[in-house]
Amino acid sequence: MSVQSSIMDRISSIFSFGFGGQKPQQQQPQEITQSQKKSNKASENLSLKEKNQNKNINQANEIRQKSQDLIQIYRDTIQVWNDIKRCEHFHPLMRYESVKKRVHRLIMMFLNIYGNSENNSGVQCCYVQGLDSIAVVLYTQYLNYSKEFYVISMLKQIFTNFLKHFLDKETNNLSFKYPCILIQRLLSYYEPELYLHFKQIEFQHDMYLVCWVMTLFAHSIEIEKVVNIWTELFCERVEFLFYITLGILKQIKDKLLLLDLNSTLGIINNIQGLIDIDNVLLQAKIYMNKTPPSFIQSDFVFDAKRQMQNNAVDMLKQNEYFAQRWWELEYLDYRDDIEVCLVSADEIINVQNPNWKKNKLFIDVREDFSGFYGLHMKGSYYMDGSSEEGDTEFHIYAEFLQLFQETQLETVIVIIGERDQIGHEFAQNIIKETSGQLTQVCVLKGGIDAICLEQPKLMRKGGIKGKSETSKDFITQYERFIKKAKQSKQLQASQKTFN
Amino acid sequence: MGNCNKKGKPSRPSVRDPINIRGDKENKVSYAKVVLIGNSGVGKTSIAQRFIEGKFDENNKNTVGASYFQKNISFKDGSSLCLYIWDTAGGEKFQALAPLYYRVKSKYIINIFQNAHAAVVCYSVTDDDSLKQIDTWLNKLDEHGNIAKMIKVVVGNKSDVDKSERRVDLKEGKLFAQQRDLPFFETSALLNDGSIDELFQKLASQIKQSFTKEELHATV
Numbered sequence: 076m077s078v079q080s081s082i083m084d085r086i087s088s089i090f091s092f093g094f095g096g097q098k099p100q101q102q103q104p105q106e107i108t109q110s111q112k113k114s115n116k117a118s119e120n121l122s123l124k125e126k127n128q129n130k131n132i133n134q135a136n137e138i139r140q141k142s143q144d145l146i147q148i149y150r151d152t153i154q155v156w157n158d159i160k161r162c163e164h165f166h167p168l169m170r171y172e173s174v175k176k177r178v179h180r181l182i183m184m185f186l187n188i189y190g191n192s193e194n195n196s197g198v199q200c201c202y203v204q205g206l207d208s209i210a211v212v213l214y215t216q217y218l219n220y221s222k223e224f225y226v227i228s229m230l231k232q233i234f235t236n237f238l239k240h241f242l243d244k245e246t247n248n249l250s251f252k253y254p255c256i257l258i259q260r261l262l263s264y265y266e267p268e269l270y271l272h273f274k275q276i277e278f279q280h281d282m283y284l285v286c287w288v289m290t291l292f293a294h295s296i297e298i299e300k301v302v303n304i305w306t307e308l309f310c311e312r313v314e315f316l317f318y319i320t321l322g323i324l325k326q327i328k329d330k331l332l333l334l335d336l337n338s339t340l341g342i343i344n345n346i347q348g349l350i351d352i353d354n355v356l357l358q359a360k361i362y363m364n365k366t367p368p369s370f371i372q373s374d375f376v377f378d379a380k381r382q383m384q385n386n387a388v389d390m391l392k393q394n395e396y397f398a399q400r401w402w403e404l405e406y407l408d409y410r411d412d413i414e415v416c417l418v419s420a421d422e423i424i425n426v427q428n429p430n431w432k433k434n435k436l437f438i439d440v441r442e443d444f445s446g447f448y449g450l451h452m453k454g455s456y457y458m459d460g461s462s463e464e465g466d467t468e469f470h471i472y473a474e475f476l477q478l479f480q481e482t483q484l485e486t487v488i489v490i491i492g493e494r495d496q497i498g499h500e501f502a503q504n505i506i507k508e509t510s511g512q513l514t515q516v517c518v519l520k521g522g523i524d525a526i527c528l529e530q531p532k533l534m535r536k537g538g539i540k541g542k543s544e545t546s547k548d549f550i551t552q553y554e555r556f557i558k559k560a561k562q563s564k565q566l567q568a569s570q571k572t573f574n
Numbered sequence: 575m576g577n578c579n580k581k582g583k584p585s586r587p588s589v590r591d592p593i594n595i596r597g598d599k600e601n602k603v604s605y606a607k608v609v610l611i612g613n614s615g616v617g618k619t620s621i622a623q624r625f626i627e628g629k630f631d632e633n634n635k636n637t638v639g640a641s642y643f644q645k646n647i648s649f650k651d652g653s654s655l656c657l658y659i660w661d662t663a664g665g666e667k668f669q670a671l672a673p674l675y676y677r678v679k680s681k682y683i684i685n686i687f688q689n690a691h692a693a694v695v696c697y698s699v700t701d702d703d704s705l706k707q708i709d710t711w712l713n714k715l716d717e718h719g720n721i722a723k724m725i726k727v728v729v730g731n732k733s734d735v736d737k738s739e740r741r742v743d744l745k746e747g748k749l750f751a752q753q754r755d756l757p758f759f760e761t762s763a764l765l766n767d768g769s770i771d772e773l774f775q776k777l778a779s780q781i782k783q784s785f786t787k788e789e790l791h792a793t794v
Binding site for chain 1: 632633634635638639644663665667
């Protein structure tokens with residue numbers, strides 16, 4: 076009944092438009108006769124004919140558009156009903172046909188009001204699987220207060236604030252490329268062990284992320300707990316979804332680290348009972364406060380390739396502003412080969428704050444040492460960015476960084492590269508070398524060029540007069556540091572045992 | 575030097591499935607990747623569940639994204655084949671994601687499993703539109719598939735329904751598959767009538783026939 080009636084609603088609205096569209100047709104002969112009365116010139120007749128033709132074409136287009144809309148509504152109606160039928164597991168109420176119909180009607184009303192491009196809210200909503208589950212959860216909650224109609228406005232809020240970000244604006248298809256890249260990067264920053272493990276078993280994040288995000292966890296977590304998550308989520312921005320995801324992964328990390336690909340796929344879509352939601356939310360908040368905003372781009376469905384093909388990019392490249400800021404046009408954030416977080420210079424180097432250097436270690440990884448010698452950031456260390464796993468130098472670097480972080484907890488390691496060597500490979504290799512023990516490694520967007528441009532005062536020339544500094548000298552420095560660090564560690568340990 | 579990693583990460587024991595992809599070379603198990611595709615609501619997940627777990631879950635949720643199952647099939651000659659079954663979302667907006675699921679980028683199975691060995695294209699006998707859409711799904715397979723030998727079968731699900739609810743006759747489905755030169759099955763995930771076991775059994779033996787052992791052995 077509800078299926079048919081909501082179709083009828085739409086059909087009637089379209090027909091009313093259709094009649095409106097036919098009116099001008101009836102007026103056409105009148106217009107012609109009036110104009111003929113005024114003058115009988117053939118040319119004017121011609122132009123009028125053209126006008127009429129255009130009118131007809133426009134009308135035909137409108138009707139075509141409307142009929143396409145109608146087909147879409149028909150499809151949505153069927154699809155929504157199809158999905159609602161399969162929501163029985165959510166709540167005992169959902170077994171009743173009448174309740175299903177009510178939820179179906181609410182979703183169709185939501186689409187009816189906000190699915191139209193002419194609605195006042197400015198956002199065109201559409202149906203995407205997952206919305207059914209969200210609607211059911213909302214319905215069962217609002218039913219307690221006899222306020223089922225809130226479901227409609229809540230669906231609109233959820234769609235515009237959360238789901239919309241994962242749909243391509245042009246095609247309305249789901250796009251999860253960037254969200255997957257992002258989760259991988261955040262894992263490499265906070266949980267490098269898990270990042271390495273997933274990489275080793277070649278586990279792809281879209282296997283669970285699509286479901287978690289598009290149902291706002293309703294498919295994976297019990298309804299009572301999902302409501303708790305939503306209460307927090309609705310106060311935050313869409314990024315909070317990723318922090319919750321990270322929180323969940325962190326909580327089941329020990330289990331995940333033991334599993335191979337097949338078992339991981341099995342467990343990750345069945346996390347019910349494995350997680351403690353309150354802890355996850357607490358952890359998510361910690362992540363949210365700790366994560367620099369420049370790690371996350373606001374446009375999740377951005378297509379760098381499409382943008383590159385755009386002619387305007389070539390024009391922009393010639394612009395002086397962008398000529399200096401090459402990194403802004405290379406869309407590093409959307410490159411899937413960069414598996415570590417990217418941070419912007421103005422965020423990581425905040426000279427307004429006198430303590431900005433605290434807990435930060437800057438590592439220059441430019442290939443050419445003479446470049447570093449010529450100009451580098453005050454207090455930054457040089458490491459040969461081209462060194463790799465197996466090199467003794469590389470091993471020393473990893474050891475140094477790991478010890479540094481152990482002695483000075485919470486240190487953020489910022490890799491400074493350059494255009495040809497962004498530094499992500501070095502960062503990824505160093506995480507691997509330390510078996511995921513090194514956390515909080517990120518790469519500076521724009522590398523040395525960004526600091527030169529943003530904070531030229533922080534730059535200095537290398538070398539102490541009379542001493543020839545080479546990369547080897549730096550290694551001896553590290554060795555000294557490591558010796559000291561080890562000594563202090565031993566001292567700490569012995570003090571502990573003494574106490 | 576080099577001591578600071580002494581306390582590093584303890585090597586974690588890896589819990590592997592009984593059917594390990596990196597099995598002993600002498601005891602090679604063959605692996606085949608099968609994708610279940612078709613319109614939303616035709617019963618892809620139910621088919622997979624009936625086959626894997628031998629049950630029908632009335633409370634099946636709609637698939638958002640993809641899910642994954644695996645099962646071993648034994649043949650009369652004593653050999654066996656492990657099927658990796660990828661159950662995908664049929665929803666319209668998810669179809670853009672579909673190419674992701676056609677390739678399994680696993681380290682162990684990348685060489686052979688870049689693409690599916692077989693595709694089960696499903697429709698529901700209660701929904702004639704889902705039958706029409708099969709061509710779209712077949713086109714998608716051609717577009718994203720890179721195994722030319724990929725075996726495709728057409729499956730009409732929900733054969734248990736009353737005649738009054740049926741929209742696609744058995745004959746109609748058969749003809750449809752015949753025209754495209756594809757094997758045809760009609761199944762019911764609800765009834766335990768063996769139709770789904772038969773489907774996968776036949777599919778497995780055809781995979782075994784069509785692909786060489788090397789193509790099915792997942793040794794890198």
